[in-house]
Structure formats: structure tokens, C-alpha cells
Amino acid sequence: MSQQTKFLLNEDQMPKAWYNLQADYPTPLPAVLHPGTMQPVGPEDLAPLFPMALIMQEVSTEREIEIPEPVRDLYRLWRPAPLYRAHGLEKALGTCAKIYYKYEGVSPAGSHKPNTAVAQAFYNKEAGVKRLTTETGAGQWGTSLAFAGAHFGLEVEVFQVRVSYDQKPYRRAVMETYGARCVASPSMETEYGRSVLAKRPDHPGSLGIAISEAVEQAVKRDDTKYALGSVLNHVLVHQSIIGLECMKQMEMADTWPDVVVGCTGGGSNFAGIAFPFMGHGLRGGQTSRFVAVEPAACPSLTRGKYAYDFGDTAKMTPLTKMHTLGSQFTPPGFHAGGLRYHGMAPMVSHAMQLGLMEAVAYNQVECFAAGVMFARAEGIVPAPEANHAVKGAIEEALRCKREGKAETILFNLSGHGHFDMASYQKYFAGELTDETYAESELAMALAGLPSVPEPA
Amino acid sequence: MSQQTKFLLNEDQMPKAWYNLQADYPTPLPAVLHPGTMQPVGPEDLAPLFPMALIMQEVSTEREIEIPEPVRDLYRLWRPAPLYRAHGLEKALGTCAKIYYKYEGVSPAGSHKPNTAVAQAFYNKEAGVKRLTTETGAGQWGTSLAFAGAHFGLEVEVFQVRVSYDQKPYRRAVMETYGARCVASPSMETEYGRSVLAKRPDHPGSLGIAISEAVEQAVKRDDTKYALGSVLNHVLVHQSIIGLECMKQMEMADTWPDVVVGCTGGGSNFAGIAFPFMGHGLRGGQTSRFVAVEPAACPSLTRGKYAYDFGDTAKMTPLTKMHTLGSQFTPPGFHAGGLRYHGMAPMVSHAMQLGLMEAVAYNQVECFAAGVMFARAEGIVPAPEANHAVKGAIEEALRCKREGKAETILFNLSGHGHFDMASYQKYFAGELTDETYAESELAMALAGLPSVPEPA
Numbered sequence: 001m002s003q004q005t006k007f008l009l010n011e012d013q014m015p016k017a018w019y020n021l022q023a024d025y026p027t028p029l030p031a032v033l034h035p036g037t038m039q040p041v042g043p044e045d046l047a048p049l050f051p052m053a054l055i056m057q058e059v060s061t062e063r064e065i066e067i068p069e070p071v072r073d074l075y076r077l078w079r080p081a082p083l084y085r086a087h088g089l090e091k092a093l094g095t096c097a098k099i100y101y102k103y104e105g106v107s108p109a110g111s112h113k114p115n116t117a118v119a120q121a122f123y124n125k126e127a128g129v130k131r132l133t134t135e136t137g138a139g140q141w142g143t144s145l146a147f148a149g150a151h152f153g154l155e156v157e158v159f160q161v162r163v164s165y166d167q168k169p170y171r172r173a174v175m176e177t178y179g180a181r182c183v184a185s186p187s188m189e190t191e192y193g194r195s196v197l198a199k200r201p202d203h204p205g206s207l208g209i210a211i212s213e214a215v216e217q218a219v220k221r222d223d224t225k226y227a228l229g230s231v232l233n234h235v236l237v238h239q240s241i242i243g244l245e246c247m248k249q250m251e252m253a254d255t256w257p258d259v260v261v262g263c264t265g266g267g268s269n270f271a272g273i274a275f276p277f278m279g280h281g282l283r284g285g286q287t288s289r290f291v292a293v294e295p296a297a298c299p300s301l302t303r304g305k306y307a308y309d310f311g312d313t314a315k316m317t318p319l320t321k322m323h324t325l326g327s328q329f330t331p332p333g334f335h336a337g338g339l340r341y342h343g344m345a346p347m348v349s350h351a352m353q354l355g356l357m358e359a360v361a362y363n364q365v366e367c368f369a370a371g372v373m374f375a376r377a378e379g380i381v382p383a384p385e386a387n388h389a390v391k392g393a394i395e396e397a398l399r400c401k402r403e404g405k406a407e408t409i410l411f412n413l414s415g416h417g418h419f420d421m422a423s424y425q426k427y428f429a430g431e432l433t434d435e436t437y438a439e440s441e442l443a444m445a446l447a448g449l450p451s452v453p454e455p456a
Numbered sequence: 457m458s459q460q461t462k463f464l465l466n467e468d469q470m471p472k473a474w475y476n477l478q479a480d481y482p483t484p485l486p487a488v489l490h491p492g493t494m495q496p497v498g499p500e501d502l503a504p505l506f507p508m509a510l511i512m513q514e515v516s517t518e519r520e521i522e523i524p525e526p527v528r529d530l531y532r533l534w535r536p537a538p539l540y541r542a543h544g545l546e547k548a549l550g551t552c553a554k555i556y557y558k559y560e561g562v563s564p565a566g567s568h569k570p571n572t573a574v575a576q577a578f579y580n581k582e583a584g585v586k587r588l589t590t591e592t593g594a595g596q597w598g599t600s601l602a603f604a605g606a607h608f609g610l611e612v613e614v615f616q617v618r619v620s621y622d623q624k625p626y627r628r629a630v631m632e633t634y635g636a637r638c639v640a641s642p643s644m645e646t647e648y649g650r651s652v653l654a655k656r657p658d659h660p661g662s663l664g665i666a667i668s669e670a671v672e673q674a675v676k677r678d679d680t681k682y683a684l685g686s687v688l689n690h691v692l693v694h695q696s697i698i699g700l701e702c703m704k705q706m707e708m709a710d711t712w713p714d715v716v717v718g719c720t721g722g723g724s725n726f727a728g729i730a731f732p733f734m735g736h737g738l739r740g741g742q743t744s745r746f747v748a749v750e751p752a753a754c755p756s757l758t759r760g761k762y763a764y765d766f767g768d769t770a771k772m773t774p775l776t777k778m779h780t781l782g783s784q785f786t787p788p789g790f791h792a793g794g795l796r797y798h799g800m801a802p803m804v805s806h807a808m809q810l811g812l813m814e815a816v817a818y819n820q821v822e823c824f825a826a827g828v829m830f831a832r833a834e835g836i837v838p839a840p841e842a843n844h845a846v847k848g849a850i851e852e853a854l855r856c857k858r859e860g861k862a863e864t865i866l867f868n869l870s871g872h873g874h875f876d877m878a879s880y881q882k883y884f885a886g887e888l889t890d891e892t893y894a895e896s897e898l899a900m901a902l903a904g905l906p907s908v909p910e911p912a
Contacts, residue, residue, distance in 0.1 A: 006532050008467070076462050077540075077835055084533075088607075106562060108835045110874060150832045151544075170877035176884050177831045177877075375633045376606045379533055379564045418566060418874040421626035421633075428632050 003087055007100075007249040009080035016067055019240040021271075021347060022233065023063035024279040029233075029350050030321040033308060038452055041318050048219045049226045050234075051127035054120065057234035063279075065237060067119075074118045074151055078107045079241070083249035088377035090397070097400035098255065099393060101413045102246050102273060103380065109174075111338075111383065111415030112269045113144035113229055116238035120227045121148035130223040131155040135185065135210030137164055138337030139171030140383075140415065141229030146180035159185035159213045162205035164337065171419060185210040192216055192314045206330055207341055208313030215316050230266025231311065231345045239272025246410060247276055257288045257410035259396050263388035264292040264301060264359070265338050267345030273412040275347075278356055290357035292348065293392035295367075297435045298331040300324060300344045301352055301359035303442065308452040309343055319452060322349040326445030332435035334364045335423035336384040338415075342445070360392060363434035367391045368427040371417070383415035384423050459543055463556075463705040465536035472523055475696040477727075477803060478689065479519035480735040485689075485806050486777040489764060494908055497774050504675045505682045507583035510576065513690035519735075521693060523575075530574045530607055534563045535697070539705035544833035546853070553856035554711065555849060557869045558702050558729060559836065565630075567794075567839065567871030568725045569600035569685055572694035576683045577604035586679040587611040591641065591666030593620055594793030595627030596839075596871065597685030602636035615641035615669045618661035620793060627875060641666040648672055648770045662786055663797055664769030671772050686722025687767065687801045695728025702866060703732055713744045713866035715852050719844035720748040720757060720815070721794050723801030729868040731803075734812055746813035748804065749848035751823075753891045754787040756780060756800040757808055757815035759898065764908040765799055775908065778805040782901025788891035790820045791879035792840040794871075798901070816848060819890035823847045824883040827873070839871035840879050 022029060031040035043055045050058070057065060067075075086099040104112035124132060132154055136142030142158035149156035158180050165172060165184040172182045183189055185205045186196040190213040196203050203209075211228070218226035228235060243260075250256055260277050262270030274290045281287035294301055300323045309324040311317035323344040325331075331340045344352075351357050364384070371387035373394070374380070382390055393411040400407045417424065426432045478485060487496035499511045506514070513521060523531075542555040560568035580588060588610055592598030598614035605612035614636050621628060621640040628638045639645060641661045642652040646669040652659050659665075667684075674682035684691060699716075706712050716733050718726030730746045737743035750757055756779045765780040767773035779800040781787075787796040800808075807813050820840070827843035829850070830836070838846055849867040856863045873880065882888045 005529070006467070011462070011464070073461070074835075108837070147835055151835060169881050173877040173881035173884060174837060174874075177828055177837050177873075177880050179832050372633055376635050379530075379603055379607060381564070381630060381633050416874075417633075418630075418872075419877075421629040421875075424633050425625050425629035428629060 005085050005087060007083040007252045009245060009248055011076055011080070013248055014072065014075065014080045015241055015244040017064035018067055018237045019244055019276045019279060020060055020063055020065055020237050021275040021279050022061045024282040025350065026354060029346060033319040033452060035310065035315060035318055049215065051123050051129060051225060053123040053126065054234045057237055058232060068122060071119050071122050080245050081106050083246060085253065086378055089374060092373060092377040093394065093397050093401065095397040095401040096404065096406045097397040098406065098408045099397055100253065100408065100410045102242055103413045104242060105380065105413065105416030109140060109144040109147050110418060111140045111144065112239060112242060112272060113141050114147060115241055115272065116229065116235045116268065117144035117148040119238045121145065121152045121154055124225050125152040125154055129154065129225045131157065131221070132225060132227045133157045133159070133214040133217040134227045134229065135159045135207060135214045137161050137207050137340055139164060139168060139175065140338055142180065143171065143174045144229065145227055146175040146178035149180060150178045156180040157217065158182050159187065159210040161185055161207060161210050162203070163333070185213050187213060190216045206313060208327060211312040212314035212316050215312065230268040231343065233347055235268050236271040236275065236345055236347050239268045240276055242272035242412060243274060243276035246273060247280070250410065255408045256286050258407035259289040259291060259409050261291045261293060261389050261392040261396060261409065261411035263339060263385050263414065264294045264344065264348065265385065266341050267348035269412050269414040271345060271348055274357065278351065291392055291396065292357060292359040293388040294359060294361050295334055295336055295339045295388060296361040296363045297334045297437060298325065298340055299361040300342065302361045304344065305446050305449065306349060306353055307449050309449055311343060319450065320346040322346045323352060324449070325442060326448055328448050329442060329445035332437050334435040335420070336364065336388060338385040339388065362388060362391050365432055365434055368424065368432060370394050380413065381417040382413055383417045384420050386414045389413065461541050461543060463539040463708045465701060465704055467532055467536070469704055470528065470531065470536045471697055471700040473520035474523055474693045475700055475732045475735060476516055476519055476521055476693050477731040477735050478517045480738040481806065482810060485802060489775040489908060491766065491771060491774055505671065507579050507585060507681060509579040509582065510690045513693055514688060524578060527575050527578050536701050537562050539702060541709065542834055545830060548829060548833040549850065549853050549857065551853040551857040552860065552862045553853040554862065554864045555853055556709065556864065556866045558698055559869045560698060561836065561869065561872035565596060565600040565603055566874060567596045567600070568695060568698060568728060569597050570603060571697055571728065572685065572691045572724065573600035573604040575694045577601065577608045577610055580681050581608040581610055585610065585681045587613065588681060588683045589613045589615070589670040589673045590683045590685065591615045591663060591670045593617050593663050593796055595620060595624060595631065596794055598636065599627065599630045600685065601683055602631040602634035605636060606634045612636040613673065614638045615643065615666040617641055617663060617666050618659065619789070641669050643669060646672045662769060664783060667768040668770035668772050671768065686724040687799065689803055691724050692727040692731065692801055692803050695724045696732055698728035698868060699730060699732030702729060703736070706866070711864045712742050714863035715745040715747060715865050717747045717749060717845050717848040717852060717865065717867035719795060719841050719870065720750045720800065720804065721841065722797050723804035725868050725870040727801060727804055730813065734807065747848055747852065748813060748815040749844040750815060750817050751790055751792055751795045751844060752817040752819045753790045753893060754781065754796050755817040756798065758817045760800065761902055761905065762805060762809055763905050765905055767799060775906065776802040778802045779808060780905070781898060782904055784904050785898060785901035788893050790891040791876070792820065792844060794841040795844065818844060818847050821888055821890050824880065824888060826850050836869065837873040838869055839873045840876050842870045845869065
């Protein structure tokens with residue numbers, strides 16, 4: 001082979017422990033607050049929602065957390081995931097930068113989400129849980145939890161945002177194929193769902209509402225817990241396997257990233273690829289820049305406020321300090337459904353606040369253009385979410401071209417677009433526009449942020 | 457790991473040559489006939505359609521055909537493909553059989569089709585061809601050729617059966633993402649298409665008509681050739697990489713298949729996994745049984761006639777001896793679109809005629825049930841075509857259970873179902889029925905087979 005393109009690890013090179021950035025932050029994460037008392041929560045406060053093993057991971061400051069063998073066993077279905085050198089894209093851009101991408105679309109669900117779904121299903125099964133509830137928007141997370149639940153023998157109930165439930169019946173079919181039960185949210189199955197429908201029977205739903213419903217169902221039954229696909233600390237810890245593998249693969253390629261790029265919605269795929277490298281730099285190793293790419297239509301890092309806020313619309317979840325657009329903010333309906341969330345993972349927000357990373361926002365049409373360019377040059381059609389990372393990497397590569405710098409750029413191609421071709425179809429038909437929100441709506445949502453006494 | 461589940465080859469274990477069963481048949485393949493003269497064709501007769509390198513592969517009786525380095529380079533994007541032991545499925549069935557499956561869904565197109573698309577694009581590029589025409593039904597083949605064309609810088613024009621063009625716009629969007637041009641067939645762009653539309657302006661199209669249009673376009677222009685995704689000898693040779701890899705992986709697993717199972721439409725994915733093992737047995741090595749699984753609604757091997765027939769509806773292609781339902785047969789609209797073809801690959805038909813293999817037909821509903829069982833047990837959602845192979849493997853495993861035999865079963869999971877969730881959705885909604893054809897229609901199509909003097 002003229003130039004090496006693919007960097008593969010053997011199975012025995014798959015990491016045996018996840019990495020936890022909480023061990024390396026210069027200052028610790030702000031406390032999580034109880035929604036009733038506004039005082040820091042203890043592990044027992046979270047016990048109705050999560051098994052204790054995950055709660056302990058949520059608050060852990062250990063650097064390494066061992067990956068249980070049954071989790072590694074199921075990871076092996078698709079991991080270690082390949083790292084590619086994007087020779088085709090470099091040539092198309094005429095850049096002197098070296099572009100690498102980690103491809104997480106090789107999982108059975110087509111994205112990085114199973115990395116945490118498998119772990120969460122395992123720990124719940126170990127704790128004797130029979131049923132998991134969760135929410136999903138476009139369906140990637142629900143699909144991943146359904147896949148993991150089928151493997152470990154757990155019932156999975158997915159509250160899917162109604163507009164997606166109606167418009168994307170194919171995604172629902174994947175979840176049902178894995179044996180999960182899908183419910184359109186808002187639903188008549190929860191008190192909160194009924195209260196929403198009473199006010200507006202044709203409510204299209206939102207991720208925030210679906211979270212409220214899934215949480216309510218989990219709290220109601222002893223055999224049921226709740227699972228979240230992003231945002232939480234333990235989710236980001238599980239996703240660290242992406243970056244840990246990349247570190248070994250960068251060594252195979254005899255280089256190290258000058259810049260690491262990922263798209264951000266809840267923050268987990270970005271954290272997954274970035275945090276192991278970030279920790280490496282914080283511990284005195286070679287440093288990198290870290291660029292989070294978010295949709296201009298839901299710009300929590302670039303336009304949100306760093307403040308305590310709820311994770312859901314009904315204000316049932318604990319409060320975390322994060323970059324937020326306000327829990328009452330409804331993002332417009334752009335096509336990267338996985339990035340439509342009002343808040344950012346507290347661990348990503350903390351890194352941002354500490355100046356350890358940067359953020360940039362792009363509109364969806366320019367991101368689709370980047371995705372099409374990538375598909376033609378590299379052969380893989382990215383998910384609309386991943387198109388944001390592609391766009392971010394292209395912009396970095398063009399900067400390198402302008403500056404004449406042969407930097408190494410690493411980005412996370414977090415999923416394939418095979419489920420999302422309807423949005424590409426609209427792009428080619430010229431029907432895709434740059435969705436936006438009213439400034440007044442954002443201002444109102446930010447004004448409605450809960451007032452929280454700064455903890456001592 | 458308690459039990460080994462995944463068998464991976466290193467890149468340097470990827471085969472350097474394809475395998476050609478024509479070297480090992482006990483008797484040679486029947487000649488291909490010219491549609492005008494009904495006399496055996498020579499290489500020059502095929503030159504308007506294919507580059508000479510592919511024509512020479514079509515008639516080659518060499519056992520090994522070297523894989524060019526640029527083809528191997530692009531193969532490396534996803535190959536070698538993994539082989540899995542189906543521990544979960546075995547457990548679900550309670551069988552003592554050991555079930556292995558080769559997973560070809562890891563390719564950028566999600567199926568085995570790029571194995572030949574990449575080779576065909578390469579040889580055409582080498583021959584100075586600028587543009588390729590082809591046909592596609594559901595879209596897997598068109599997607600694969602579009603992917604390969606983008607890599608080698610060839611224009612690709614895809615005649616897509618109109619009913620699929622209208623009903624599956626998402627597949628078209630994938631082809632367009634790779635830069636291909638899609639035309640609904642029958643179209644106004646060809647003489648044959650215009651003649652079909654003149655008789656019936658709302659004609660839904662068929663694979664046979666789309667082939668006629670693509671061939672007409674290729675013959676018309678000097679810089680344009682035609683590419684076919686299955687059936688032809690050179691296509692089956694390219695697909696042999698599947699079985700060649702499996703042979704090494706079976707050795708890694710310290711076993712050998714008692715039975716090899718694949719689904720058959722045109723025959724290429726079945727031949728891909730089966731022929732290397734078949735040749736191994738013919739050369740005195742360990743023998744296996746070979747089971748082709750076809751849709752009951754388009755049963756060329758089990759209900760067709762072994763006779764000379766045309767590959768297309770307009771009777772423009774050369775005639776080959778094959779199991780055929782008649783080139784005028786229109787298969788009903790079942791959901792495994794990739795298996796809707798009236799004829800079977802001459803090389804597969806010849807093996808069938810020589811008693812080297814078996815065939816069985818199943819209805820679509822029972823195949824979807826098998827696919828859902830597989831997805832829950834193994835974590836991968838198969839394409840509707842691949843569900844036929846899953847069903848065939850399950851039936852073999854249940855036979856082993858009845859007979860108390862711990863046989864080794866190997867099958868080809870030729871593609872994932874992420875593009876096909878609409879059909880799963882219908883399955884879960886109870887809207888899927890077993891499509892069938894009228895016996896009278898089959899009888900008429902068979903009666904219309906061309907009368908050909910047996911060659912000396």
C-alpha cells in the first residue's frame with residue numbers, strides 16, 4: 001500500500017479501563033444540586049434513577065475505572081474501532097494538514113452510543129433491575145439501549161419525541177426489532193405527559209419532555225431504572241474508550257493531534273475522543289487544542305449561559321452547572337436531531353470554563369456540504385450530527401493551508417448517515433435551510449433560569 | 457473472554473488473488489451465445505459493454521486472478537471483514553450446531569456489493585473509460601458503484617427501477633451523495649425506455665428494463681461502459697474474497713463448515729462465500745454441503761428451468777445457460793429487492809446442475825421472523841435479503857438439534873438492514889404478507905424462453 005490509510009488495534013489492545021477527566025481537572029466539578037432543596041445531592045438521592053455502580057462512577061475522581069469483562073465482551077462485536085487517515089479529503093482540500101478520523105459508525109447501532117448503552121445495561125442487570133426507561137429524539141440512543149437491553153435481557157421502554165415518532169417510523173422499527181417498546185412522547189402513560197397533552201393535545205414533544213416522562217416511569221417502579229445517553233459524567237467516562245483507542249492509534253501513525261475536533265449536542269462523543277488527550281496534556285504530556293462544533297440553531301457552548309439548570313422540561317432532574325440555553329428553550333427542528341439539547345454535559349462545560357477547549361457553531365447547510373464532500377473523498381456517508389465535526393475539521397485544515405502549517409487534525413466521525421438519508425435528499429433538492437430561533441425566545445429561556453444560591 | 461466470538465484477520469492476511477471456480481468444475485461452463493446469431497460470443501462481442509480486462513476474467517479458467525493493488529487499497533477501508541461465532545443465536549435455538557457468520561455489512565455501502573464495484577471501477581478507469589452505466593433495484597448495487605466511481609473519478613449513471621425510485625428516495629440520496637446521477641427507469645433517455653413508456657406511461661419498471669436502458673446507453677457512447685452487480689462470472693470471481701477470508705477464519709476457529717449457506721438473487725454473495733470452499737472440496741480437500749436460499753416469490757433455482765435465456769427484458773444481452781423464470785417474468789414486489797431477478801448466475805446454475813449444491817425457497821414473513829430473532833440474539837439487524845440466509849442457517853441448526861449433530865454451519869450475512877427498516881416496520885405492523893406470482897404467469901414466461909440450438 002502506497003500510504004497507510006487504516007490504523008487497527010488488535011482486540012487485546014482494547015483498553016481495559018475507561019478514563020475519567022475528573023482526576024485531572026485543575027479545579028473540581030461544581031456540585032450537583034437537589035431540585036427540591038437546592039443543596040448538593042448525595043448518592044442516595046440518585047438511587048431511584050440509577051444503580052449504585054453508575055452513581056459511584058458519576059461522582060468518582062479515580063483516573064481509571066475498570067471495564068467489566070461482560071462489557072468488553074460485547075464491545076468486541078465492533079471494537080476496537082478503526083482510525084483512518086483521510087488522504088482523499090486532504091487531497092480534495094489541497095491542505096498540508098494531516099487529517100485523521102476515528103470511525104464509530106461500525107457499531108450495530110451505527111454510532112458511538114452503544115459504548116455507554118452496553119455499560120449501563122450491564123450495571124443495571126448486575127443490580128437486579130428488570131426494566132430501563134429512556135428518551136430518544138431521532139432514535140440513535142434508543143436504538144443503542146434497545147440493542148444493549150436485548151443482549152443483557154432487560155426490558156427497554158423508550159419515550160420517543162412525538163414528531164420523530166411520527167416522521168421517522170424507521171428508527172422506531174430498529175428499536176422494535178431489538179425488542180424495545182416505543183411510546184410517542186408526550187404520552188398518556190405518565191402524569192407529566194397527560195398534563196402536557198391536556199394543555200395541547202397535538203404537542204409535538206421535545207427531548208426535555210421525554211426525559212421527564214422516562215424519569216417519572218423509572219421512579220414509579222422498583223424494578224425500573226432510568227438511562228441517559230449523554231450529558232452525565234458516567235456516560236462521558238464510558239465514551240472515553242474512543243479517545244483511549246485513538247491515543248494508541250496515533251502512536252501507530254507516529255504522530256499526535258495538534259487539534260481534536262468533535263460535534264457537541266449533549267457532549268458525549270466530543271468528550272469521548274477529547275478527554276483522554278486533554279488529561280494527557282494536563283498531566284504534563286503533549287498538549288492539543290480541542291474544538292467542539294455545535295449547531296448554530298442550538299448553540300449552548302457559544303450562546304448559552306454557564307449556570308445551574310435542570311436537565312428536563314418538567315424540572316424533575318437534579319440541577320447541574322452547565323452551559324445552557326435554558327430548560328424551557330425549544331430548539332428549532334434541524335436535521336442533526338442528536339444535537340438538539342438545551343444543555344451541555346457538566347464535564348464539557350467545566351473544561352470550557354477552565355479554558356481547556358474552544359467551541360464554534362455552524363449552520364446545517366454548510367455542514368451537509370462538508371458531509372457530501374467527505375463522502376465523495378473518503379467513501380463514508382456521515383450522520384448529520386457527524387457532519388458538524390467534518391465541517392470543523394475541514395475549517396481547521398483550510399486554516400493550516402492558509403498558514404502553511406502541516407498540523408495533525410483528529411476528529412470523531414461519530415456515526416454513519418444510513419438512517420438519515422431523508423435529510424440528504426432534502427439537501428440535494430435544495431429544500432434544506434438554516435433553521436434558527438428567535439433571539440427573544442432565547443432571552444426568555446435564559447431569563448427563566450433557576451435562581452440558585454452559589455454553594456460555598 | 458469466555459468464548460471467542462469474533463475472528464479477525466490482519467490486513468496482510470487479506471487475499472492477494474481472487475478464486476475462480478471455472479478452474480475446478482468437473483465439466484466446463486456452457487458457452488455464452490450472441491443474441492443475434494445464437495452462436496458462441498467471442499471477447500470482441502462483449503467489448504462495447506466491458507473493458508477487456510473484465511472480459512478476460514469472464515472467460516478465464518485460471519484458478520487465481522491477482523487483485524490489483526489499488527483495489528486492495530480501497531478494500532482496506534473495510535476489509536478483511538469479520539467472522540463471528542453466533543453464540544447468542546445458538547443459545548436461542550438450543551442447538552448443538554456451531555453457527556458462524558461472515559459479516560459483509562461493514563462496507564461503506566452496507567453490503568457485499570462493493571467487492572465487485574471497486575474492481576469494476578478500477579478496470580474501467582484503467583481502460584480509459586469516463587462513464588459507467590448500470591441498473592439498480594432497491595439501490596444497494598447502485599450505491600456501491602457510486603461509491604467506487606467516486607473513488608476512481610468515474611461518472612456513474614444509475615437507471616433505478618421507477619417503483620424503487622419513487623418509494624425509496626433515501627437510497628437515491630445515498631447515490632447522489634456519492635455524486636452519481638439517478639434516472640427513473642423506464643426513462644425518456646433511451647430508445648427502449650421511450651418504447652416502454654409509449655405503451656404504458658405509468659410503467660413501474662423492472663430490473664430487466666433498467667438493464668436494457670443501461671446497456672443501450674453504454675453501447676451508444678465510446679467513453680461509456682456498462683457494469684452489472686451480480687450474475688456475471690467476473691462478478692462472482694470478485695466476490696470470492698468473502699469465502700477466501702472465511703477459509704482462513706475457519707482455520708483460526710479450528711473448524712471447517714459442514715454446510716455453507718447464502719441467499720441467492722443473482723447469485724453473487726452466495727458464490728462469494730461458497731465457491732472457495734466448493735473448489736477446495738473438488739480439489740480433494742474437506743467437503744461441505746452448500747445451500748442456496750431463495751425467495752419463494754422469485755424461485756429461479758427451485759422452480760426455474762435450466763435453459764438459455766436473455767439477461768434483460770429487451771433481449772439485448774447475450775444468452776447464458778442458467779436457471780431462469782424467463783426474461784419476461786415479473787417477480788412480485790416483495791421486500792428483498794436484491795433477490796428480484798428472473799435468472800441465476802450461470803456459474804451457480806452450473807454448480808447446481810452438476811449436483812454440487814442444493815437450493816431451498818422461503819417466504820418473506822418467515823424470513824423476517826428469522827431476521828428479528830437474529831437481531832435480538834446477535835445484535836445486528838440484517839438486510840431483508842440476508843434474512844433468507846439467516847432463515848436457511850436456522851433451519852440447518854434446527855435439523856442438527858433434531859439429529860443431535862454438532863455440525864459447523866457457516867452463512868453469509870451479506871448486508872445490514874439500516875436502509876430497509878420500512879419493511880421491518882411493516883412486518884411489526886402485521887402488514888407484510890407472502891407475495892406470490894400466478895402459476896399461469898410463470899408458465900407463460902417459461903414457454904416464452906428462446907429456442908436455441910444446443911451447441912455442439
